[in-house]
Amino acid sequence: MANRGTFFPGLASFLFVFLGFIHFPAEAAINQYQFDIQVKNVSRLCHAKPIVTVNGRYPGPTIYVREGDRVLVNVTNYAQYNMSIHWHGLKQYRNGWADGPAYITQCPIMTGNSYTYDFNVTGQRGTLWWHAHILWLRATVYGAIVIMPKQGTPFPFPQPNREEIILLGEWWHTDVEAIEDQGKRMGLPPNMSDAHTINGKPGPLFPCSEKHTFAMEVESGKTYLLRIINAALNDELFFAIAGHNMTVVEVDAVYTKPFTTQSILIAPGQTTNVLVQANQIPGRYFMATRSFMDVPIPVDNKTATGILQYKGIPNTVLPTLTQLPAPNDTAFALSYNKKLRSLNSPNFPATVPQKVDRKLFYTIGLGRDSCSTCVNGTRLLASLNNISFVMPETALLQAHYFNLKGVFKTDFPDKPPKPFNYTGAPLTASLGASHGTRLSKIAFNSTVELVLQDTNLLTVESHPFHLHGYNFFVVGTGIGNFDPAKDPAKYNLVDPVERNTVGVPTGGWTAIRFRADNPGVWFMHCHLELHTGWGLKMAFVVEDGPGADQSILPPPKDLPPC
Incomplete structure (x- = not known):
């Protein structure tokens, strides 16, 4: 995927948001918890600048829920921009009021105002994500959603020893909204991003210090579940870990038939869960992400890196380099996507429509x-x-x-x-x-x-x-x-x-x-x-259905006005 055009400086902005959720277990609404969020400035990635953030964090906080839970997220907007949040991949049955795209299911939350997204997580489990759904604000306003299976329901793959969220993103050195506005006025695409990121950090291949590199510590013999999300605005991405295979077990919060690969391909908006075994000689290994683009269009082809580091290995050890597919490797892209198939088991059937209306x-x-x-x-x-x-x-x-x-x-x-x-x-x-x-x-x-x-x-x-x-x-x-x-x-x-x-x-x-x-x-x-x-x-x-539970729910009282 390409992001093309000319790069322009612009205004800086902040988003100060109270983002919380109350967790009601399906078995009984007894245990509940809430995140109380404070406001702070954030600057990252070599060129310090203020950015639009959730709870002063970039990327934003992860929302953990369990299948069957009810979720309430209170969003208060202190940015200079209007705001809306989309819960990407959540089906929101009869409840489009909580879906989030501005001017589609709601008018945006204006500066100084609040809106509570109230929704149930029904029949879904796995990795999804949330992001701003207005203008280009999702460049920095995004985070993961982790939906755990119901109590007592195991994964249909080997239980990992630990999990890690991997958010792939893009970074502009200047206010992305000013860049986009300038492009609109000129009739040209905005400039491509200045860096790709792994969990908000570009890695040591950029002229930044070690603190701008995401590192994940592992122990020999253990298995890790990586929940990978492509939050980039405009780039389809390869991702790989030097010396380690990955077993794909889920995409877009749906279990898949497992298969092993050295690299994955993930488009903006998609999620992919993989199992990684720490079965190599203890050391430091680069994980890397870079664009896939198979036509001659300008694209941000800079590689972002993180480090998978075995426990006890000092930071002075140079990481092993990652081999990614070529940026225009169409054959890999087609082959990889062909391997993705639904699990289609008795517990997780694939209910494919056989007849089409x-x-x-x-x-x-x-x-x-x-x-x-x-x-x-x-x-x-x-x-x-x-x-x-x-x-x-x-x-x-x-x-x-x-x-x-x-x-x-x-x-x-x-x-x-x-x-x-x-x-x-x-x-x-x-x-x-x-x-x-x-x-x-x-x-x-x-x-x-x-x-x-x-x-x-x-x-x-x-x-x-x-x-x-x-x-x-x-x-x-x-x-x-x-x-x-x-x-x-x-x-x-x-x-x-x-x-x-x-x-x-x-x-x-x-x-x-x-x-x-x-x-x-x-x-x-x-x-x-x-x-x-x-x-x-x-x-x-x-359209609405004939049943009492087949029509759109009434709108909430705090729905933002137009």
């Missing part, structure tokens, strides 16, 4: 709009089915729930208006993309198949797409144009990987299936923040 085909396109004040007289845009999404001024869920007219239309097309050779010779101009707040209405409990097709409008590129409110099954993927006559016969309808964020390969397509059993308004967008800002997004309106 609604078939959708969405093309992913880049293009240009005229802009008299921009460089070259144009501004970059992105579109789905030739529609570049326009954010509303009123939250879509509120407009839907209260039947407010004129906020959006439900005429998003099921297929592109102009079929063409999607991945053929590059088309250097857009197809006249339209702009609008257009949603797709889906019947409750219907089964949906969506094929996402990359196109060569300006350029082909891989795109990680995230669907809010749902998991889905990735039943097929391929390179070139999707063939509706031949490709469905190759679908995996037995044990396809189940996710909430999927990468559409460069110059290819991905097919997903899900059952629309969660009523509400649910955002779907590219998780490259650059492309989302250009309009590569849309939303589904899933």
Whole structure:
């Protein structure tokens, strides 16, 4: 994934947030705990600067819950920016009010105001994450969510001796919002990041001291569970540990058939749990992350490193270097993703829809709009089915729930208006993309198949797409144009990987299936923040069902006003 453009200095900002949660065990609401958070300034990574943070921490605090728990998070915004928080991957059944994307399920929390996110964790366990869902603020506003299985329920893989959270991110030396605003005014992409990070630190390959390197101590013979999260704004990343294999056991909080690999590939928004055995000669070993980009587009290709260090080994020992795949290793990317399959066991079945009620085909396109004040007289845009999404001024869920007219239309097309050779010779101009707040209405409990097709409008590129409110099954993927006559016969309808964020390969397509059993308004967008800002997004309106427990819950009293 690429983040391109010109880098500009800007204003500094702070976010002082009270972020807490109360834990109600499913068995009885007896034990409860709360985090009381203090405010402090944070500066990191060689160039000290104030940044937007949660509880003065970068990355932000980890939320630990258990399957079946109720979670309350009180967020108070002291930043100069409006704020919203998204609980990425949590299904929020009937409860879009707690989902978090600004102007989709809520209006943002204005400076000086508070909002309590109140939700249940039902039928999910594993690693997810939370992040800001407005502007580019998730550059520093993010953290992990760890959902433990119900009491007495073991992992379907060997019990690790210890766990570690690995948050992969990006860093800009200057206020990222000022950079993005400047790019918008000029009609150009903002500059790529100045560093990648592992748990907020870039490592010793950057001109920083040892304190700017994440280190994880291990003991020989023990097994460690790494909960890896790609919180980068715009980069798909490789990750590896020198001399050590990793066994993938979960992605996006869904258990997978275990397989061993030397490197993983993880797109923005995705999570991956791996087991690592400390079975090498005691020493110090680099862990490393670097971008994957298989087209000639400028990308932040700097490698961030951390250190896996065996107990008792002094810091003076030089770490062993990590071997990562080449930055453009398409073969590894395709092979790795093909290995991901659902566990599909009696306890964790893969409930893949076998019949489809609604078939959708969405093309992913880049293009240009005229802009008299921009460089070259144009501004970059992105579109789905030739529609570049326009954010509303009123939250879509509120407009839907209260039947407010004129906020959006439900005429998003099921297929592109102009079929063409999607991945053929590059088309250097857009197809006249339209702009609008257009949603797709889906019947409750219907089964949906969506094929996402990359196109060569300006350029082909891989795109990680995230669907809010749902998991889905990735039943097929391929390179070139999707063939509706031949490709469905190759679908995996037995044990396809189940996710909430999927990468559409460069110059290819991905097919997903899900059952629309969660009523509400649910955002779907590219998780490259650059492309989302250009309009590569849309939303589904899933209608209420006939049952008493199949309709949207009423909004909370403290829902932020528009």
